[in-house]
Amino acid sequence: xxxxxxxxxxxxxxxxxxxxxxxxxxxxxxxxxxxxxxxxxxxxxxxxxxxxxxxxxxxxxxxxxxxxxxxxxxxxxxxxxxxxxxxxxxxxxxxxxxxxxxxxxxxxxxxxxxxxxxxxxxxxxxxxxxxxxxxxxxxxxxxxxxxxxxxxxxxxxxxxxxxxxxxxxxxxxxxxxxxxxxxxxxxxxxxxxxxxxxxxxxxxxxxxxxxxxxxxxxxxxxxxxxxxxxxxxxxxxxxxxxxxxxxxxxxxxxxxxxxxxxxxxxxxxxxxxxxxxxxxxxxxxxxxxxxxxxxxxxxxxxxxxxxxxxxxxxxxxxxxxxxxxxxxxxxxxxxxxxxxxxxxxxxxxxxxxxxxxxxxxxxxxxxxxxxxxxxxxxxxxxxxxxxxxxxxxxxxxxxxxxxxxxxxxxxxxxxxxxxxxxxxxxxxxxxxxxxxxxxxxxxxxxxxxxxxxxxxxxxxxxxxxxxxxxxxxxxxxxxxxxxxxxxxxxxxxx
Numbered sequence: 313x314x315x316x317x318x319x320x321x322x323x324x325x326x327x328x329x330x331x332x333x334x335x336x337x338x339x340x341x342x343x344x345x346x347x348x349x350x351x352x353x354x355x356x357x358x359x360x361x362x363x364x365x366x367x368x369x370x371x372x373x374x375x376x377x378x379x380x381x382x383x384x385x386x387x388x389x390x391x392x393x394x395x396x397x398x399x400x401x402x403x404x405x406x407x408x409x410x411x412x413x414x415x416x417x418x419x420x421x422x423x424x425x426x427x428x429x430x431x432x433x434x435x436x437x438x439x440x441x442x443x444x445x446x447x448x449x450x451x452x453x454x455x456x457x458x459x460x461x462x463x464x465x466x467x468x469x470x471x472x473x474x475x476x477x478x479x480x481x482x483x484x485x486x487x488x489x490x491x492x493x494x495x496x497x498x499x500x501x502x503x504x505x506x507x508x509x510x511x512x513x514x515x516x517x518x519x520x521x522x523x524x525x526x527x528x529x530x531x532x533x534x535x536x537x538x539x540x541x542x543x544x545x546x547x548x549x550x551x552x553x554x555x556x557x558x559x560x561x562x563x564x565x566x567x568x569x570x571x572x573x574x575x576x577x578x579x580x581x582x583x584x585x586x587x588x589x590x591x592x593x594x595x596x597x598x599x600x601x602x603x604x605x606x607x608x609x610x611x612x613x614x615x616x617x618x619x620x621x622x623x624x625x626x627x628x629x630x631x632x633x634x635x636x637x638x639x640x641x642x643x644x645x646x647x648x649x650x651x652x653x654x655x656x657x658x659x660x661x662x663x664x665x666x667x668x669x670x671x672x673x674x675x676x677x678x679x680x681x682x683x684x685x686x687x688x689x690x691x692x693x694x695x696x697x698x699x700x701x702x703x704x705x706x707x708x709x710x711x712x713x714x715x716x717x718x719x720x721x722x723x724x725x726x727x728x729x730x731x732x733x734x735x736x737x738x739x740x741x742x743x744x745x746x747x748x749x750x751x752x753x754x755x756x757x758x759x760x761x762x763x764x765x766x767x768x769x770x771x772x773x774x775x776x777x778x779x780x781x782x783x784x785x786x787x788x789x790x791x792x793x794x795x796x797x798x799x800x801x802x803x804x805x806x
Contacts, residue, residue, distance in 0.1 A: 340396075385405070440527060507672065519559040543583050551576075553575045554595060587671070649689055686710050687738075689707075691738055729755045752791055756771055757798075
């Protein structure tokens with residue numbers, strides 16, 4: 313158990329001094345050495361790294377300055393990030409990350425069609441091969457700040473004109489590998505179906521199927537196709553990569569999610585679809601808010617808004633304003649947040665007057681979703697402003713409307729659960745603990761059917777808040793007991 317060959321956790325260390333950074337995070341976490349060791353072992357088993365067996369003495373050696381081998385640094389990064397609700401990188405923990413190639417892990421990738429196809433193919437294949445929960449993620453670095461934003465800005469740079477394909481002859485159109493119109497339509501309808509599954513069931517159940525379909529599409533892109541067909545295939549690839557990223561985000565695979573989002577943006581650029589690119593950037597922005605990086609989230613949303621300013625539908629623009637409001641709320645800027653909320657509402661009112669039909673990827677942004685996003689912005693403001701009852705009271709009527717509308721929407725059960733949890737947190741902010749427990753219990757019932765680590769995490773955080781402030785209340789005690797039965801910490805997302 314303690315030997316190097318059994319644990320796989322030791323790297324040579326020349327100048328061994330106590331790791332003050334790791335010690336600082338460890339002390340603030342409230343974990344014991346034994347608890348951290350148990351969590352590392354549990355996560356390692358989820359990754360399929362069964363050779364890892366950590367104990368308290370091993371943890372003590374890390375705190376004393378020993379640098380563990382991969383995937384331990386990545387596991388520690390994930391565990392502390394989840395504990396604190398923000399990105400805690402390997403470097404933040406005072407550990408050395410294994411050297412990674414930019415093509416395998418970075419976000420600063422070449423903006424060319426053939427390389428986008430090759431990277432999509434390589435990454436999706438690796439994901440399918442190493443599809444145990446989180447295993448691929450241990451080889452990835454989560455980017456943030458300028459290292460993320462600056463490469464994404466190149467989305468706006470026009471692509472150099474490549475060589476034009478020769479005119480298509482009748483013989484060419486019958487060559488093997490050329491897709492017919494019905495085959496393309498089938499690919500598009502399959503993507504719609506996957507999106508519906510995600511909304512109903514969460515990211516855990518169908519993620520591998522989406523990644524498999526994405527890999528098939530990249531195979532088609534590696535065959536000679538007419539320019540119009542290639543553009544449509546890039547559009548399908550972008551939608552599938554975004555969805556794979558979204559599902560990865562939903563089950564807690566954050567670096568994997570970011571990589572798919574970046575590749576989706578590259579594919580959307582090759583498809584010439586700026587509104588789709590703005591949607592991908594909004595998903596990246598949502599992830600950054602979740603990871604406690606609202607400044608990055610705002611940069612990504614502004615990039616999305618600028619890039620699609622002359623072509624996005626009112627529904628898409630409204631969604632971008634709502635995400636802008638979320639970023640401002642988390643940055644503690646109430647004036648800018650309220651303005652963005654108003655812009656989201658005003659722009660959404662124009663959606664029915666838009667002549668062209670909206671693409672399927674934005675149809676999720678319903679009136680219920682608008683109310684939900686804007687209420688969460690005011691709820692977030694309440695937390696940032698020291699649990700302000702003023703902002704909680706602004707959130708409550710909007711959240712109530714969202715909950716009522718989602719209750720009638722069988723296709724978006726995850727959103728229903730998330731808004732029930734949001735309403736529970738609003739009641740906690742207003743000192744209404746018993747109402748909060750009723751809503752949290754209802755959300756827990758849905759969470760058992762929806763494979764979403766994001767939903768489970770938010771329920772656990774809400775219950776933790778209730779325990780901290782109202783731990784003696786019988787309803788809170790009952791809720792805590794129900795949580796232990798319905799959503800045990802050891803449950804794995806697949």
